Amino acid sequence: MSTPEIEPGRLFIGGRWRESSSGSRTEVIDPSTGRVATTVAEAGATDVDAAVRAAREAFEQGPWVAMSGRERGRVLHRIAQLIRENAEELTALESLDVGKPVSLCRPVDVETAADQYEYYAALAQTLDGAVRDTPLNAFAYTRRGPLGVVAAITPFNFPLILSSSKIAPALAAGNTVVHKPADETPLSALFMAGLFQRAGLPDGVVNVVTGAGPVAGEALLRHPGIDKVAFTGSTAIGRHAASVVGEALKPVTLELGGNAAHLVFEDADLEKAIGAVIKAFVFNTGQFCMGGPRLLVARPLYETVLGILAEAVPGVPVGDPRDPDTVVGPMAGDRHLKKVEEFVALARQDGGRILCGGKRLDLNGGHYYAPTVVADLSNDSPVVQEEIFGPVLTVQPFDTEDEAVELANSTRYGLASGIQTTDLARAHRVADRLQAGIVWVNDWAMLDPAVPFGGVKDSGFGREYGPEALASYTKAKSVVISMSRRSVRV
Missing domain, CATH: 3.40.605.10 (Aldehyde Dehydrogenase; Chain A, domain 1)
Known part of the structure; x- marks a missing residue:
């Protein structure tokens, strides 16, 4: 186009x-x-x-x-x-x-x-x-x-x-x-x-x-x-x-604003979960108040998930928004791009492990940033707690369902949240405990004018x-x- x-x-x-x-x-x-x-x-x-x-x-x-x-x-x-x-x-x-x-x-x-x-x-x-x-x-x-x-x-x-x-x-x-x-x-x-x-x-x-x-x-x-x-x-x-x-x-x-948590339990369908995880944080170049920039993963899956993300995320097509093959376009403006750069610099300063991305992309003079995955940050890091509003995903492990819910609810935001599980009882139980206006299960951003959010x-x-x-x-x-x-x- x-x-x-x-x-x-x-x-x-x-x-x-x-x-x-x-x-x-x-x-x-x-x-x-x-x-x-x-x-x-x-x-x-x-x-x-x-x-x-x-x-x-x-x-x-x-x-x-x-x-x-x-x-x-x-x-x-x-x-x-x-x-x-x-x-x-x-x-x-x-x-x-x-x-x-x-x-x-x-x-x-x-x-x-x-x-x-x-x-x-x-x-x-x-x-x-x-x-x-x-x-x-x-x-x-x-x-x-x-x-x-x-x-x-x-x-x-x-x-x-x-x-x-x-x-x-x-x-x-x-x-x-x-x-x-x-x-x-x-x-x-x-x-x-x-x-x-x-x-x-x-x-x-x-x-x-x-x-x-x-x-x-x-x-x-x-x-x-x-x-x-x-x-x-x-x-x-x-x-x-x-x-x-x-x-x-x-x-x-x-x-x-939002800073939604995406919970991946040990019983999740991992292939579908990873697809939803990537969609949740790169959709609209991460400029989505109901995006999923915080990934919480059951500890037995933690390193496996990190490995899959490190390999898959760099393959997401970034480029000219007029190209029909593009999935991730530029940030909406230079000030938004600079904000993302500041958060990733802080992630490095706080000891975060940058698995992929972490840099501005030089494409036709536009405001592009590579989709970025950061592991091993403490929960009190501002990179975890604050709204970045860009294509950056932080990943943290959890050991129990209670800990997962506690981590998910630990920020000052409560707009959206997501759960990946094949256990229907767990889906209902955890959704009820999450402090968010909308909770998605086994997908992300399922929105319809009939379904309220806030x-x-x-x-x-x-x-x-x-x-x-x-x-x-x-x-x-x-x-x-x-x-x-x-x-x-x-």
């Missing part, structure tokens, strides 16, 4: 394309070459205010909220259809923007986004209330309605998927949206704005503001016209977002996907009607 020609991007506000009020622009870098791909408008506080006002007007005066769930569902179905009709262009944009291999973009990123809109199109007409039986002499029932204007703030690693995971349920519930994509990866968000318009979404229902997090993102967090914030990103910025939004007494959903501990709170996500974009109202025949005289 060739590199697409990208027109300079503008802001999408109130159904219109416009430059930022300051005229400022920012560069979008192709991570596979380090060269400028295009520029996009850099929104400031004035632009964010215009976007929020447009979303508020669309919510209070436009037709979207008044539509039935079935009518909104038809529009969401049309969005899904347009995503699939434009799959080739979306694949090219996402690969260019993030450095994702095209072999993954089409079946994973693009198809998942389409699936999300289809799923919430179906759920849109299920938002009804319930009659409640009470001892009151009254008829009591509940209704569910939209919250209002939602700020969707999304990260660089899965721009299309993680924006759809917020925008689709927000729209299904009848909300309007202001989307702020990551500074580095705004291209699919701007392309999707055009698809929303073509699908018949009324003006102002979705607005896209590109720009710097400390400016545009901060303005969104603090804007009084926002009714809910849905944020995916680092734990540090998530803490700040929670503080700002919480002070305003508004709801917030936070899907934050974090515990420093990995955040709230859930993406499933009816749980849809409910989080609604508010409940109770109506209690007296059935008494007697009137009250004053």
Whole structure:
């Protein structure tokens, strides 16, 4: 697949394309070459205010909220259809923007986004209330309605998927949206704005503001016209977002960092387990908050597993993301690459055994790092405890099931976890004890819009996907009607 020609991007506000009020622009870098791909408008506080006002007007005066769930569902179905009709262009944009291999973009990123809109199109007409039986002499029932204007703030690693995971349920519930994509990866968000318009979404229902997090993102967090914030990103910025939004007494959903453990028990099917282990830490070049960068192996298998990984991992194809044979592309940017280099240097300093990788790769000027496996680090090493967010796997042995669970739960994160075992009872038992929002057994990254995921501990709170996500974009109202025949005289 060739590199697409990208027109300079503008802001999408109130159904219109416009430059930022300051005229400022920012560069979008192709991570596979380090060269400028295009520029996009850099929104400031004035632009964010215009976007929020447009979303508020669309919510209070436009037709979207008044539509039935079935009518909104038809529009969401049309969005899904347009995503699939434009799959080739979306694949090219996402690969260019993030450095994702095209072999993954089409079946994973693009198809998942389409699936999300289809799923919430179906759920849109299920938002009804319930009659409640009470001892009151009254008829009591509940209704569910939209919250209002939602700020969707999304990260660089899965721009299309993680924006759809917020925008689709927000729209299904009848909300309007202001989307702020990551500074580095705004291209699919701007392309999707055009698809929303073509699908018949009324003006102002979705607005896209590109720009710097400390400016545009901060303005969104603090804007009084926002009714809910849905944020995916680092734990540090998530803490700040929670503080700002919480002070305003508004709801917030936070899907934050992760450092998932992958447990391989002695009874595991080793061939399948190794495949899942490699997928878990190299998928998306390790830039996956639900990746598996910590491998815990039953001691009798420890050296065997290390030997297999040392031989297999260097054979994983690394290279140009436009090459259909590539499995691991570049890091999304130079700062992400430097962070990985710092962690691997620390691993060496802490006495880690580098089995393979451990170096930057010189490929066409891009931000490439060799998939790396590190053994023999102590559990308190920062390389084990912190989120690296790159293609680095640490490996530790364990002696008992209890020790495996203790090690798995020993970090401050709790987003995902994985188990490799052929013992069904063990799978249920250990999954119940792992402190994570989602646990995979005998594979990794099995995700579907119907299955919720989210974090515990420093990995955040709230859930993406499933009816749980849809409910989080609604508010409940109770109506209690007296059935008494007697009137009250004053």
